[in-house]
Amino acid sequence: MALLGKAGWSATENPAEADLIIVNSCAFIESAKRESLNAVFAWRKQYPGTKILLAGCLAQRYAAELSLSLPEADGLFGNTSLEGIAAAAAALVPDSTSGGESPPSLQTCTSFGLPLPPPPGGSAPKPPQALPGTRPLLSPPGSAYLKISEGCNNRCSFCAIPLIRGPLRSRDITGISAECRTLLDRGIRELCVIGQDIASFGDDRPDQGDLPALLEAIAAIPGHFWVRLLYLHPDRLPLSILDIMAADRRFLPYFDIPLQHASRPLLQAMNRRGDGEHYLDLIQKIRTTLPDAVIRSTFLVGFPGESEDDFAQLLDFQEQAALDWAGCFTYSREENTPAYPMKNQVPRSLAAKRKRMLEERQQGISEGRMERFVGRELEVLIEERFTNPEEGAGGLYLGRAYCQAPDVDGVSLVHSETELIPGALIRCRVNGRAGFDLRLQPTAKADG
Numbered sequence: 001m002a003l004l005g006k007a008g009w010s011a012t013e014n015p016a017e018a019d020l021i022i023v024n025s026c027a028f029i030e031s032a033k034r035e036s037l038n039a040v041f042a043w044r045k046q047y048p049g050t051k052i053l054l055a056g057c058l059a060q061r062y063a064a065e066l067s068l069s070l071p072e073a074d075g076l077f078g079n080t081s082l083e084g085i086a087a088a089a090a091a092l093v094p095d096s097t098s099g100g101e102s103p104p105s106l107q108t109c110t111s112f113g114l115p116l117p118p119p120p121g122g123s124a125p126k127p128p129q130a131l132p133g134t135r136p137l138l139s140p141p142g143s144a145y146l147k148i149s150e151g152c153n154n155r156c157s158f159c160a161i162p163l164i165r166g167p168l169r170s171r172d173i174t175g176i177s178a179e180c181r182t183l184l185d186r187g188i189r190e191l192c193v194i195g196q197d198i199a200s201f202g203d204d205r206p207d208q209g210d211l212p213a214l215l216e217a218i219a220a221i222p223g224h225f226w227v228r229l230l231y232l233h234p235d236r237l238p239l240s241i242l243d244i245m246a247a248d249r250r251f252l253p254y255f256d257i258p259l260q261h262a263s264r265p266l267l268q269a270m271n272r273r274g275d276g277e278h279y280l281d282l283i284q285k286i287r288t289t290l291p292d293a294v295i296r297s298t299f300l301v302g303f304p305g306e307s308e309d310d311f312a313q314l315l316d317f318q319e320q321a322a323l324d325w326a327g328c329f330t331y332s333r334e335e336n337t338p339a340y341p342m343k344n345q346v347p348r349s350l351a352a353k354r355k356r357m358l359e360e361r362q363q364g365i366s367e368g369r370m371e372r373f374v375g376r377e378l379e380v381l382i383e384e385r386f387t388n389p390e391e392g393a394g395g396l397y398l399g400r401a402y403c404q405a406p407d408v409d410g411v412s413l414v415h416s417e418t419e420l421i422p423g424a425l426i427r428c429r430v431n432g433r434a435g436f437d438l439r440l441q442p443t444a445k446a447d448g
């Protein structure tokens with residue numbers, strides 16, 4: 001969006017007046033691919049005369065196939081050469097921008113910025129760059145994602161992401177710190193640090209330091225803000241970050257650690273090192289150093305060979321770990337991944353049943369975990385007003401406390417007698433719980 005804006009494009013919330021519809025796609029698992037394609041079909045049906053550019057991972061992963069079989073899209077744009085987006089857009093809608101770059105010639109359906117991965121021996125694609133100028137923020141008010149790396153070297157056997165996103169490329173720490181400062185100057189209160197696996201940050205550039213070094217650099221930035229670390233691979237998590245986080249409470253004691261399973265043979269088949277016992281030990285270490293720690297994980301059920309005994313181990317682990325939050329996916333058989341040819345595929349219906357069982361049990365566990373916040377004072381990042389402003393200055397607001405990451409966890413329901421500003425951090429007292437959401441009331445004024 002920043003690059004398109006620089007080239008003279010502006011975004012519209014009204015698709016009827018758009019010259020170009022860009023569908024940013026996902027290709028991680030079957031359901032995501034279906035959702036991405038359905039989005040293209042739906043836009044095409046609704047706006048038959050508007051150009052559609054299919055961008056992102058689906059275009060990247062299936063460029064050859066889609067250029068032949070998806071006439072609903074006018075162009076494909078992968079995810080390795082983002083700087084080409086304005087040229088790709090101009091190629092589809094030649095007279096729509098202020099000019100500058102000459103568009104590449106276009107047939108009915110073409111692709112730009114493809115393919116990935118690079119040829120063996122070829123140079124790796126670049127890490128994500130902080131783009132010049134003001135990048136539009138699509139996250140809720142006061143919050144921004146901070147991407148510190150691109151790609152992944154872990155090669156979990158079920159996962160297509162390394163095929164789509166390529167090998168690990170970490171950004172440089174100075175550039176990341178500069179982007180943090182820019183975001184904070186724009187009024188951002190929460191920096192959500194992301195990458196496919198942020199625990200591996202820096203493994204590809206030993207010259208400049210790892211995740212702890214990055215956290216030290218962020219800790220040197222003055223001001224009050226939150227830093228939320230998302231997606232830490234359990235086998236790679238550097239334990240020294242725990243002390244850094246304990247010493248600087250701006251690093252939220254929130255851990256998103258996708259564990260995937262607890263059965264050792266199954267984790268080995270997934271090309272992961274740990275097992276339930278190791279993971280319980282890791283959880284214990286985190287909770288000992290940071291007693292307020294909130295831990296989220298995701299589990300994968302229905303991986304080839306998952307027996308009743310493996311699944312029983314996972315349920316047992318779930319009980320013992322008592323994680324605050326957990327999501328569950330069923331295995332998606334992805335071509336060109338090491339797991340694709342594996343024998344003993346688990347029937348979809350059985351995988352779905354296991355997912356349901358895990359999710360149902362987690363609901364009670366999550367609700368029980370949230371109970372410990374009742375009666376406590378927490379800081380809340382206000383996201384939006386829920387009630388009609390005409391009903392008076394106060395009302396019900398939705399927000400998130402440190403224990404609630406954007407989009408995936410429960411939320412904070414804040415009842416206020418005065419007006420609250422979305423994007424502000426305010427101190428609140430937790431009066432109760434509604435399921436796994438928290439009910440709160442402000443105890444002090446917003447931070448502005």
Ligand code: SF4
Nearest residue numbers: 152154155156159161
């Ligand atoms: S660590 Fe995550 S992104 Fe990397 S291969 Fe494993 S599941 Fe995929």
